[in-house]
Amino acid sequence: xxxxxxxxxxxxxxxxxxxxxxxxxxxxxxxxxxxxxxxxxxxxxxxxxxxxxxxxxxxxxxxxxxxxxxxxxxxxxxxxxxxxxxxxxxxxxxxx
Numbered sequence: 156x157x158x159x160x161x162x163x164x165x166x167x168x169x170x171x172x173x174x175x176x177x178x179x180x181x182x183x184x185x186x187x188x189x190x191x192x193x194x195x196x197x198x199x200x201x202x203x204x205x206x207x208x209x210x211x212x213x214x215x216x217x218x219x220x221x222x223x224x225x226x227x228x229x230x231x232x233x234x235x236x237x238x239x240x241x242x243x244x245x246x247x248x249x250x251x
Contacts, residue, residue, distance in 0.1 A: 161199055165206045168193075180244035181227065182211065186237050204240055211242035218242050 156164065176182055184207070189195050195203060208218045219225045219241045223234045227243055234241050 156199055158202075161202055162206070164193075165203050168203075169207060169210055182216070182242040183238060184240040186239055189239060200239070207240060207242070215245050216242040217245055 172182055172184075173179060184204075189200060189203065204220070211218050217225065219234050221234050221236060221239060225232055225234070225241065225243060
């Protein structure tokens with residue numbers, strides 16, 4: 156995939172992910188959906204996740220990657236090995 160194609164794919168995927176997410180405050184990317192279903196190479200995946208991180212942070216989300224700890228719905232959780240990225244919308248008092 157060219158750089159232009161990857162950028163376009165990433166932006167379209169972000170929009171699709173937000174639209175299809177049942178909870179707009181919690182966005183989750185899995186290894187399966189990105190590496191298996193969409194066949195992204197490791198280099199493409201790095202660019203994809205960097206763009207997503209920048210986008211979601213600019214929209215007021217906290218972004219976490221594999222093995223990171225975070226709080227959500229009053230419980231402490233860990234980004235699992237099969238999850239590549241989780242973005243959680245901040246409220247006024249911190250992460251939801």
